[in-house]
Amino acid sequence: MRADAPGLIRREGLSAAQALDWQRQTASEVGAGLRPPGTLLWRCAPALIVTRPESRLPGFGEACEHLQAAGWPVCVRDCGGSAFPVGPHSVQIARILPRRPGSSLERLYGCMAKPLIAALRRLGVPACLGAVPDAFCAGSRDVAAGGRKLAGLAQAWRGQPGRGGYAMITASVLLGGEPDSLCRVVNRFQRMAGAALRCRPQAVTAVRWEQSAVPDCAALSRAFDAALAEALRADTADIATPPPVAAEAV
Amino acid sequence: MADIRVPNDLWNADETPEGVVANWLYRDGSEVGAGDTVAEIMVEKATMEIAAPAAGRLTITVPKDGVVRPGTVIGRIDES
Numbered sequence: 001m002r003a004d005a006p007g008l009i010r011r012e013g014l015s016a017a018q019a020l021d022w023q024r025q026t027a028s029e030v031g032a033g034l035r036p037p038g039t040l041l042w043r044c045a046p047a048l049i050v051t052r053p054e055s056r057l058p059g060f061g062e063a064c065e066h067l068q069a070a071g072w073p074v075c076v077r078d079c080g081g082s083a084f085p086v087g088p089h090s091v092q093i094a095r096i097l098p099r100r101p102g103s104s105l106e107r108l109y110g111c112m113a114k115p116l117i118a119a120l121r122r123l124g125v126p127a128c129l130g131a132v133p134d135a136f137c138a139g140s141r142d143v144a145a146g147g148r149k150l151a152g153l154a155q156a157w158r159g160q161p162g163r164g165g166y167a168m169i170t171a172s173v174l175l176g177g178e179p180d181s182l183c184r185v186v187n188r189f190q191r192m193a194g195a196a197l198r199c200r201p202q203a204v205t206a207v208r209w210e211q212s213a214v215p216d217c218a219a220l221s222r223a224f225d226a227a228l229a230e231a232l233r234a235d236t237a238d239i240a241t242p243p244p245v246a247a248e249a250v
Numbered sequence: 251m252a253d254i255r256v257p258n259d260l261w262n263a264d265e266t267p268e269g270v271v272a273n274w275l276y277r278d279g280s281e282v283g284a285g286d287t288v289a290e291i292m293v294e295k296a297t298m299e300i301a302a303p304a305a306g307r308l309t310i311t312v313p314k315d316g317v318v319r320p321g322t323v324i325g326r327i328d329e330s
Contacts, residue, residue, distance in 0.1 A: 141295070160301045
């Protein structure tokens with residue numbers, strides 16, 4: 001574990017389940033005031049990350065067994081959205097801050113989107129926010145390049161403002177990987193679990209495929225980490241500053 | 251009676267009109283404590299926990315998977 005921008009902590013070599021546990025634990029500590037707000041960056045072995053509603057689909061158990069046998073263990077996360085694959089082809093980012101009165105969905109998405117898009121542009125990728133309807137885990141705040149999904153953003157707000165609650169904004173960034181095989185894994189899960197949702201590989205890309213010279217994966221990972229750290233250094237004030245609205249009306 | 255309301259400023263309804271109740275953590279008619287997390291809503295790939303504003307008996311007015319907007323009353327607490 002090391003910090004290379006204020007509040008940025010990186011971990012590698014964990015399983016997805018271990019990394020999600022670490023993320024939850026860290027978030028709880030931020031909510032409780034035991035840690036300052038910060039950003040986690042992690043890479044893990046291949047896995048399919050799904051949402052709680054998807055874990056209640058009729059064929060969920062069977063889909064998990066099938067994918068586990070195929071080398072894609074299934075993990076459940078706290079954020080919304082739908083299933084997406086993680087692994088050496090991708091990097092996961094989580095920005096965590098105490099849940100504050102007046103926080104809004106849009107402001108918190110901005111806390112992730114702004115430095116992430118800045119980092120991708122530093123790498124020469126013309127990234128922008130936009131919906132990519134046929135991508136996996138599609139949302140209106142996907143990060144896209146050339147109309148194809150490059151990264152997905154999501155949020156989980158746990159607990160209540162002033163009582164140990166936290167907000168976590170996550171991003172899953174595709175650095176490499178083959179869209180065909182990644183979409184096949186997601187579609188297999190959805191079909192077996194009993195969901196109607198399907199994705200198309202034509203709607204998905206990766207940083208590697210959006211650069212004029214295709215770098216090797218290790219060099220690309222290092223370059224992305226450095227670009228993100230630089231973007232976060234320029235942006236740290238955003239996550240540390242409480243929103244201007246005075247009260248959250250519950 | 252105290253309303254359990256989706257906070258008015260949780261998201262911008264002009265950009266994102268609707269969310270859904272993803273889950274109720276208590277059954278209709280349960281006794282809950284003030285500040286207990288009673289429901290989870292989902293909007294734009296965000297999940298958000300909603301707390302009971304008072305202690306008392308819970309009445310669910312918007313069921314699981316029901317559509318909500320900022321300001322929607324999703325349940326009530328009978329404090330008597």
